[in-house]
Amino acid sequence: MTNWIEFIVNSQPIKAIYGDCTPSLENVEVYSILFNRDGPTVSIKLNLNEYPVKPTKKWEVQKFNTVQIVLSFSEVKSINMSGWVYTNYSMDLMVSKRNELISLSAKNNDFEINLESGFVDVDSISAYLK
Numbered sequence: 001m002t003n004w005i006e007f008i009v010n011s012q013p014i015k016a017i018y019g020d021c022t023p024s025l026e027n028v029e030v031y032s033i034l035f036n037r038d039g040p041t042v043s044i045k046l047n048l049n050e051y052p053v054k055p056t057k058k059w060e061v062q063k064f065n066t067v068q069i070v071l072s073f074s075e076v077k078s079i080n081m082s083g084w085v086y087t088n089y090s091m092d093l094m095v096s097k098r099n100e101l102i103s104l105s106a107k108n109n110d111f112e113i114n115l116e117s118g119f120v121d122v123d124s125i126s127a128y129l130k
Contacts, residue, residue: 004095007102009121017125023050025093039074042115043123064127075118077101083111095120
């Protein structure tokens with residue numbers, strides 16, 4: 001099975017924080033979804049379940065325990081979304097490559113999103129105390 005980080009344009013920010021232990025996109029908390037006409041781009045902010053074994057000194061000193069990333073899907077070709085009616089969504093995100101496009105799919109009982117794009121990258125990575 002292919003790891004989602006292999007599809008990231010620049011995976012260095014994730015590798016710098018997590019080393020060889022790539023965090024899973026299973027049971028992540030989807031925090032927000034932003035649509036931007038430039039690109040067009042869809043950015044998904046989510047809280048990862050896995051905290052790095054060796055966090056940055058700043059994160060350690062501030063006793064952060066949750067990593068938040070923004071995955072930005074650019075050159076979006078298609079998107080389908082339904083059920084964004086509650087304030088808390090934990091779900092498994094599946095990132096793969098199909099027909100030369102990056103594919104994202106995620107579904108739980110109340111919410112579903114599927115999109116295809118030309119590229120995906122990590123727009124930001126941060127941490128906070130949850």
